[in-house]
Amino acid sequence: MRLLAQHGHQPSDMITRGVAEGVIQGAILSPRYVGPEKVAEKIVEIRGANAGAEVLLDPEYYATRQIGTPNNQLGYLEDWAYFTSQRRRDLVRGPAVEEALRGVYDAVSGLDVSAHVAPNIYIPQSFDSMEAGIALNFVAGARGAFAAGEKPVYATLAIDRRALLSPADFSAFLDYLTALETPPDGFYVLVGGGLIDERSDLVHSDVVDANVIAGWMLLNFVLAQNGFEVINGCADLLSPFLSAAGGSGTATGWWSNLRLFSMGRYIKAEGRGGQLPIVRYVSKLLMNRIRNDELRAYATLVPGTLNGLTHDADYTGVPGRTSEALQTWEAISSLNAEVSDGSIETKLGTLSNRVEQARAAYAALQRRGISEGIETVTEYLGQLSGAIENFRRLAEL
Amino acid sequence: MEHKPDIDQLRQARPELAGLEFLREGGFKAVYKAQIQGRVEAVKVVYIPPEAEENGTREEIIARVKREIDALGQCRTNRLVALGSLALEPISVGGHDYLIYSEELLPGESLRQRLRTRPDYRELRVLTQCLMEALQAIELSGHIHRDIKPDNVMATGLPERPFVVLDLGIAFKLRGTELTARNAGAPGTVIYMAPELFLPQYKDALDIRSDIYSAGVTVFEYAAGQHPFHRAGESEYTTVYRILNQPPAKLAALRADLPGPFCRLVDRCFKRRPALRYSNPAAVLRELETMI
Numbered sequence: 052m053r054l055l056a057q058h059g060h061q062p063s064d065m066i067t068r069g070v071a072e073g074v075i076q077g078a079i080l081s082p083r084y085v086g087p088e089k090v091a092e093k094i095v096e097i098r099g100a101n102a103g104a105e106v107l108l109d110p111e112y113y114a115t116r117q118i119g120t121p122n123n124q125l126g127y128l129e130d131w132a133y134f135t136s137q138r139r140r141d142l143v144r145g146p147a148v149e150e151a152l153r154g155v156y157d158a159v160s161g162l163d164v165s166a167h168v169a170p171n172i173y174i175p176q177s178f179d180s181m182e183a184g185i186a187l188n189f190v191a192g193a194r195g196a197f198a199a200g201e202k203p204v205y206a207t208l209a210i211d212r213r214a215l216l217s218p219a220d221f222s223a224f225l226d227y228l229t230a231l232e233t234p235p236d237g238f239y240v241l242v243g244g245g246l247i248d249e250r251s252d253l254v255h256s257d258v259v260d261a262n263v264i265a266g267w268m269l270l271n272f273v274l275a276q277n278g279f280e281v282i283n284g285c286a287d288l289l290s291p292f293l294s295a296a297g298g299s300g301t302a303t304g305w306w307s308n309l310r311l312f313s314m315g316r317y318i319k320a321e322g323r324g325g326q327l328p329i330v331r332y333v334s335k336l337l338m339n340r341i342r343n344d345e346l347r348a349y350a351t352l353v354p355g356t357l358n359g360l361t362h363d364a365d366y367t368g369v370p371g372r373t374s375e376a377l378q379t380w381e382a383i384s385s386l387n388a389e390v391s392d393g394s395i396e397t398k399l400g401t402l403s404n405r406v407e408q409a410r411a412a413y414a415a416l417q418r419r420g421i422s423e424g425i426e427t428v429t430e431y432l433g434q435l436s437g438a439i440e441n442f443r444r445l446a447e448l
Numbered sequence: 449m450e451h452k453p454d455i456d457q458l459r460q461a462r463p464e465l466a467g468l469e470f471l472r473e474g475g476f477k478a479v480y481k482a483q484i485q486g487r488v489e490a491v492k493v494v495y496i497p498p499e500a501e502e503n504g505t506r507e508e509i510i511a512r513v514k515r516e517i518d519a520l521g522q523c524r525t526n527r528l529v530a531l532g533s534l535a536l537e538p539i540s541v542g543g544h545d546y547l548i549y550s551e552e553l554l555p556g557e558s559l560r561q562r563l564r565t566r567p568d569y570r571e572l573r574v575l576t577q578c579l580m581e582a583l584q585a586i587e588l589s590g591h592i593h594r595d596i597k598p599d600n601v602m603a604t605g606l607p608e609r610p611f612v613v614l615d616l617g618i619a620f621k622l623r624g625t626e627l628t629a630r631n632a633g634a635p636g637t638v639i640y641m642a643p644e645l646f647l648p649q650y651k652d653a654l655d656i657r658s659d660i661y662s663a664g665v666t667v668f669e670y671a672a673g674q675h676p677f678h679r680a681g682e683s684e685y686t687t688v689y690r691i692l693n694q695p696p697a698k699l700a701a702l703r704a705d706l707p708g709p710f711c712r713l714v715d716r717c718f719k720r721r722p723a724l725r726y727s728n729p730a731a732v733l734r735e736l737e738t739m740i
Contacts (some may be wrong), residue, residue, distance in 0.1 A: 191479045222721055222723070223652075223653060225721065225723035226644075226653050226655075226657075226722045226723050227653075227725070228726060229722070229727050230655050230657070230722075230727060231584045270723075273721075276716075276724065277723070277727050278730075278731075307688075446719065446724065447695060447719050447720055447724055
């Protein structure tokens with residue numbers, strides 16, 4: 052189980068430090084934040100930190116739907132030759148899909164990436180939609196378009212959370228994905244929804260829904276059972292859940308829009324901006340991010356709030372953004388490691404125990420007079436428990 | 449079978465079928481044993497009802513039998529019953545119309561006759577391998593069988609062909625099969641049918657995984673001595689409800705003596721969701737190879 056950095060606007064050398072330390076095994080680069088002239092240099096930089104680092108590049112083709120949208124923020128994406136607007140009715144026909152796939156291949160084939168991530172469009176609401184049909188054409192064509200590259204090919208699945216809530220359509224989509232005549236080697240999966248800004252966190256996001264998480268886990272389980280690699284972008288604290296279900300890799304970053312996927316990230320919403328979010332600490336026990344002042348208070352009352360890992364030391368003072376990213380990766384890697392071995396039942400049991408321990412820890416904090424946000428967290432943990440149960444049912448365990 | 453041909457009249461109509469003997473019958477088909485050009489074969493006689501002429505289904509019946517024969521002819525494996533030397537032709541016996549053709553006559557008995565013999569792991573592994581090799585050939589020919597069940601699997605006792613799959617009577621050609629009265633309705637034998645076949649739009653997603661499901665149920669039933677969903681004496685509606693809604697017992701719970709990985713393989717073959725099953729017979733065979 053690999054943990055990768057979800058690349059974004061980068062204020063320092065977080066990725067190279069993370070790779071060098073081994074808290075992450077590589078990175079998923081974003082062409083929104085690195086143009087075609089600089090991308091090779093960026094890859095060299097990461098490989099300089101660890102020659103064996105896994106480097107992927109998400110072409111973010113799904114964001115082409117925001118071309119021409121007022122207030123879009125597409126960054127360097129518009130410098131990439133493949134990033135051109137396509138009409139949906141053109142994509143329904145095969146040649147436009149092949150052209151789009153080839154366009155991305157031409158742009159990335161010379162890069163020293165570990166595997167190619169093939170482009171796809173965004174599935175906005177339902178698997179029973181024209182977009183889902185187009186997305187399947189992209190998946191079906193990925194292997195052929197990237198065949199000359201002799202590197203593994205991962206097809207992108209960028210899915211709105213709502214699509215996972217319709218079991219019959221989702222099931223039919225899975226049936227198709229697992230019966231492709233020329234399948235890719237794996238999938239790069241993004242699940243999201245809702246508007247996200249730098250201060251959004253997972254606990255408050257739309258993705259935290261027992262059915263959505265269970266569906267995302269099922270997607271990983273089914274694809275892994277059928278021999279595919281599954282890399283989950285923007286998975287953040289859900290990483291251990293996706294790993295337990297069979298995912299081979301997850302990614303998260305340092306801003307909220309790198310931890311949670313949303314098409315809203317490509318639109319600059321009015322009224323957003325201002326102060327940067329407060330640096331937080333990922334507590335394995337609480338399965339949550341807490342502020343530094345909360346960490347101090349909670350750790351006094353419930354010592355297990357501290358992970359007992361190397362980067363805890365960064366939190367004795369006021370940690371910087373790089374320390375925050377490294378601590379996040381360290382904590383999530385450690386959670387992933389707990390579900391890396393054993394049967395699926397064992398892994399789900401480990402996760403259930405983790406959720407129960409978090410619930411008990413929050414109850415202990417509440418008994419000691421700390422009640423801020425407890426209701427939200429209880430709801431969040433309830434969704435995680437529900438997700439495990441729903442997944443068991445969906446996966447027919 | 450309605451209007452099963454009288455064996456003496458059949459002998460008169462086809463005197464070249466030496467030593468003709470009745471073997472068994474189904475809804476529209478009777479099977480006889482006969483010597484044809486010195487070889488003992490299974491002669492199949494399919495009834496064409498007189499109303500078929502009036503309601504336009506005569507051509508459809510002929511087409512269905514032709515499809516079965518074509519499908520068998522296209523499958524290159526000895527895991528399936530082979531065609532015999534008597535080619536398909538119409539025949540009239542006692543004033544009734546039939547189609548007649550032959551297949552090889554296999555020795556042994558069907559798995560149905562051998563249920564509750566508590567087969568050992570070695571035999572079950574060989575059975576699973578033979579079924580998957582048969583399905584692999586069927587898939588390669590662009591068909592699905594749609595009626596894998598213990599009645600359609602012969603345990604021959606032959607070392608080179610221990611288990612052979614029979615009866616492609618309702619085989620479905622993926623891509624291009626025209627709808628007929630029969631295959632527009634519910635295909636197969638209900639208690640062995642994959643859940644997706646109960647959906648009205650089942651043809652949209654039909655693939656070899658439906659056969660893998662039926663093969664899984666067949667191996668489970670043979671191994672455990674009981675069907676994973678059906679109970680003796682209960683209605684098909686009850687069984688269908690179970691197939692669609694209830695998890696089956698795990699094979700390991702009924703046959704603790706069998707290796708866990710093998711039990712899990714069989715269980716996975718008949719998961720309710722096609723995507724949770726093996727995607728094709730080759731994937732099952734690859735996993736079987738990893739088992740001792």
